[in-house]
Amino acid sequence: MAGFREYKIGSKMFGIALGGSMTITLFFPSINIASVSSTDIALTKQLQMGHETGFNLDDPMMLGWNKPLGVTLKADPKTGQALASDTVVFVYKKGTSFPAGILHPRILGEGIQQLSVEQGHVGDARKEVGAVFTLSKGTYQGKQYTYIENLTATKGWTPSDVMHVAKDEDVSNAGKGKTMFVREGCWWCHTLLPEETQDWQVFGAPPMLGDFNGESPTAFGSDRKAPDLLHVGSRNSSKEWMMMHFFNPRLVQPHSIMPRFDYLWGEKDASGNKIDFVKWRAEYDEYREGKRVTPPDVPSYASDSEIRGLIDFVLSLK
Amino acid sequence: MLKYLFAKNEDIPSGSSAIFFGFSAIVWFVIGTGMGSYNAAKLAFPDFVTGSELFSFGHMRQVHVMIVIFGWISMAFAMAMMYITPALGNNKLWSEKLGLWNCMLWNIGLTLGLTILWAGVTSGREYSDFPWPVDLYLASCVFIPLGINVWMTIINRRTQGIYTTNWFFAAATFMVIIVFLVGNLPEFFHLTGLTEAYLTWWFAHNVLGLWITPVAAAIAYYTIPKVTGNPLYSHRIGHLHFWSVVVFYSTPAAHHLMSAPLPEWLKSFASVEGVLILVPAIAFVSNILMTMQGKWHMFVENIEVRFTITGCLMAIPLNMQGGFQQTRAINWYIHGTGWIVAHAHLALLGFSTFLEVAAVYYGLQSIMKRKLYSITLANLHFWLLLIGFTTYWVSMTIAGLIQGAGKIYEVPYIDVVIAEHPYMIARWLGGSMVFTGNVLWLYNMWMTARKGTVVPQGRLPHELAYER
Numbered sequence: 001m002a003g004f005r006e007y008k009i010g011s012k013m014f015g016i017a018l019g020g021s022m023t024i025t026l027f028f029p030s031i032n033i034a035s036v037s038s039t040d041i042a043l044t045k046q047l048q049m050g051h052e053t054g055f056n057l058d059d060p061m062m063l064g065w066n067k068p069l070g071v072t073l074k075a076d077p078k079t080g081q082a083l084a085s086d087t088v089v090f091v092y093k094k095g096t097s098f099p100a101g102i103l104h105p106r107i108l109g110e111g112i113q114q115l116s117v118e119q120g121h122v123g124d125a126r127k128e129v130g131a132v133f134t135l136s137k138g139t140y141q142g143k144q145y146t147y148i149e150n151l152t153a154t155k156g157w158t159p160s161d162v163m164h165v166a167k168d169e170d171v172s173n174a175g176k177g178k179t180m181f182v183r184e185g186c187w188w189c190h191t192l193l194p195e196e197t198q199d200w201q202v203f204g205a206p207p208m209l210g211d212f213n214g215e216s217p218t219a220f221g222s223d224r225k226a227p228d229l230l231h232v233g234s235r236n237s238s239k240e241w242m243m244m245h246f247f248n249p250r251l252v253q254p255h256s257i258m259p260r261f262d263y264l265w266g267e268k269d270a271s272g273n274k275i276d277f278v279k280w281r282a283e284y285d286e287y288r289e290g291k292r293v294t295p296p297d298v299p300s301y302a303s304d305s306e307i308r309g310l311i312d313f314v315l316s317l318k
Numbered sequence: 319m320l321k322y323l324f325a326k327n328e329d330i331p332s333g334s335s336a337i338f339f340g341f342s343a344i345v346w347f348v349i350g351t352g353m354g355s356y357n358a359a360k361l362a363f364p365d366f367v368t369g370s371e372l373f374s375f376g377h378m379r380q381v382h383v384m385i386v387i388f389g390w391i392s393m394a395f396a397m398a399m400m401y402i403t404p405a406l407g408n409n410k411l412w413s414e415k416l417g418l419w420n421c422m423l424w425n426i427g428l429t430l431g432l433t434i435l436w437a438g439v440t441s442g443r444e445y446s447d448f449p450w451p452v453d454l455y456l457a458s459c460v461f462i463p464l465g466i467n468v469w470m471t472i473i474n475r476r477t478q479g480i481y482t483t484n485w486f487f488a489a490a491t492f493m494v495i496i497v498f499l500v501g502n503l504p505e506f507f508h509l510t511g512l513t514e515a516y517l518t519w520w521f522a523h524n525v526l527g528l529w530i531t532p533v534a535a536a537i538a539y540y541t542i543p544k545v546t547g548n549p550l551y552s553h554r555i556g557h558l559h560f561w562s563v564v565v566f567y568s569t570p571a572a573h574h575l576m577s578a579p580l581p582e583w584l585k586s587f588a589s590v591e592g593v594l595i596l597v598p599a600i601a602f603v604s605n606i607l608m609t610m611q612g613k614w615h616m617f618v619e620n621i622e623v624r625f626t627i628t629g630c631l632m633a634i635p636l637n638m639q640g641g642f643q644q645t646r647a648i649n650w651y652i653h654g655t656g657w658i659v660a661h662a663h664l665a666l667l668g669f670s671t672f673l674e675v676a677a678v679y680y681g682l683q684s685i686m687k688r689k690l691y692s693i694t695l696a697n698l699h700f701w702l703l704l705i706g707f708t709t710y711w712v713s714m715t716i717a718g719l720i721q722g723a724g725k726i727y728e729v730p731y732i733d734v735v736i737a738e739h740p741y742m743i744a745r746w747l748g749g750s751m752v753f754t755g756n757v758l759w760l761y762n763m764w765m766t767a768r769k770g771t772v773v774p775q776g777r778l779p780h781e782l783a784y785e786r
Contacts, residue, residue, distance in 0.1 A: 017565050022568070025520065025569055025571055026500070033580075033581070054442035055505075061437070184438065185377060187442070188375070189375075191654060195725065197725060202728050206577065211579070212510075212511035215511055216511070216514050217518075218514055218515040218518075219443075222658070223658065227731045250364075255735055257742075258364065259360070259364060259375050259376065260368050261374075262369060263369060277369060281369065
């Protein structure tokens with residue numbers, strides 16, 4: 001029962017060793033990471049993705065609930081006057097959870113935090129009534145920053161004002177789409193992290209230190225079996241190509257090993273007709289065997305379908 | 319087994335929880351490798367099964383990984399702890415009842431967690447894929463009860479000293495709880511951005527470095543001296559192994575994110591610390607191989623020794639890769655390629671699994687006091703695992719080098735996919751061999767329990783392996 005005296009010393013040494021290791025690998029990096037300021041990319045991403053795109057209690061089955069909408073506005077939703085340039089705003093309808101940067105402006109970084117709170121009034125945003133956010137430019141202590149502006153507080157634009165004037169083609173469901181990206185495991189093959197090699201030439205620049213503030217999960221991916229997607233929207237911005245590629249990747253790339261995501265279309269197509277998947281697959285098999293000259297047409301997706309969100313998300317990766 | 323859940327602790331036969339854990343682990347291994355083989359088939363033949371959300375690659379890939387880590391490997395560890403810890407303390411397990419409940423809660427929680435994971439409900443964080451309620455369940459109903467049972471058995475031992483294996487068991491069960499609770503902080507408290515990304519890989523690195531690697535090695539420190547009858551070559555080298563695991567293996571987590579925008583000092587630190595894992599690795603492999611002195615014939619004759627030594631020998635290439643692939647010069651080429659997939663399977667399916675398979679073979683025979691039903695099936699199991707794994711490892715390493723070359727020479731990605739195709743088929747064939755071997759194993763162990771020759775009092779099962 002009684003041990004050696006050395007075991008007491010050993011237990012203490014063990015505590016020191018593991019504690020020291022955790023100090024170096026957790027505490028020290030946390031000082032660095034906490035001081036990182038958000039880039040414009042990080043601000044846009046968190047406003048577009050919302051609070052959380054992995055499992056959370058507001059979207060327990062990961063169906064894309066509780067997500068904001070991105071809206072491109074051409075005119076002031078209150079007065080109807082044309083805006084100087086197209087403005088992208090992010091609409092959080094009543095009850096939608098706010099992203100980390102609104103709840104904890106400290107994570108936005110020096111300057112951005114102060115501007116977002118003092119001039120952007122992000123602290124006045126209320127989940128019970130919803131809010132509309134956009135990115136604005138401002139000056140803090142002589143330096144220019146992009147900050148988050150709560151348009152509901154500064155201009156009185158409510159979510160229903162904005163959605164009233166928004167046409168369907170001006171609305172982006174990229175927040176819901178990021179949930180689909182995580183749920184469907186796109187990131188098991190497609191990384192969101194071009195590597196520090198000649199990879200840059202093909203897939204674009206790797207991300208900057210501040211590109212992730214407020215994003216969860218980051219879903220970098222580690223096991224790349226397919227092209228990097230961080231800037232895919234800049235390489236290919238065709239909705240039609242994306243539609244065919246998601247429905248059956250072999251329609252546009254015969255050697256692709258990507259799975260078919262036709263099930264994300266749901267039951268009905270854009271005109272409300274039931275999609276006959278069995279017929280489509282049978283006709284596609286005939287095409288593949290050379291019995292048909294052209295493959296069957298890909299059904300157009302409904303505006304509330306899961307694939308709509310995923311395509312919006314992929315195209316938002318500029 | 320289930321009738322003992324509500325029995326008095328002293329009425330439960332010794333070893334019951336080890337048997338329950340052992341068979342659970344084998345069943346999970348069969349399911350996990352079957353799913354791995356299916357996933358590999360999807361990569362080789364993308365139209366193999368289509369039109370179903372549940373059977374798409376993105377829904378099943380993480381289920382395969384979670385089954386083999388938390389179903390097979392961790393349960394085989396628990397099985398080994400349930401019989402090795404008391405054997406080395408010359409006492410009984412602190413509570414067989416706790417062990418049985420632990421195993422049942424483990425099976426139930428894992429089944430539920432995997433079901434929702436399969437449906438796509440995930441945290442989106444690699445290796446900590448389970449949503450946070452499942453993480454809390456695993457910490458409180460799986461790892462903490464396991465730790466309590468191991469620690470109390472060691473505290474109540476009837477020997478003065480503590481043997482090497484039990485230091486590792488005690489420390490690793492403690493460290494895995496810390497790793498689980500700290501690594502999932504982003505999910506518990508909604509930490510975002512680089513903190514989330516870094517802690518994801520801090521968890522992934524340390525669950526391997528402070529749980530899987532040390533416990534697998536600890537098992538070999540028991541199996542080889544016990545089966546060969548030789549004393550451990552050097553306890554001092556065992557000390558070196560233990561302390562260098564704690565100090566060096568817990569530090570290089572950032573080497574998984576060498577191409578991510580993390581602080582440069584952290585990446586350089588991780589790169590250098592990563593080389594130092596050669597210290598515990600060399601200590602372990604040399605200690606085990608030196609213990610074999612004069613008993614090398616058992617490498618051929620004895621199934622447990624053959625599995626263990628093969629696993630130890632695979633630790634050599636494993637650590638030669640592991641010690642250097644995080645250096646910037648090498649990481650640049652192989653990061654994110656199939657090379658890493660091959661390396662991960664060398665660690666979990668090569669090194670670690672071979673050591674645990676030996677412990678499960680040996681433990682089930684000695685607790686049930688029954689000789690192995692068929693040594694032929696056991697040999698077949700060994701060769702299917704070894705040849706299947708080797709096929710997998712070689713093909714994925716080559717595929718990884720092709721991907722690396724494609725990456726730095728700016729080859730259009732689709733040409734890389736075409737070039738990899740034959741290796742994807744080889745990978746699937748290798749994985750299927752491993753799966754087939756495990757089905758035979760499950761049958762063999764089931765028949766051992768039912769029909770194995772009873773081992774007489776005072777004899778060890780492996781002494782009778784070739785007697786009729």
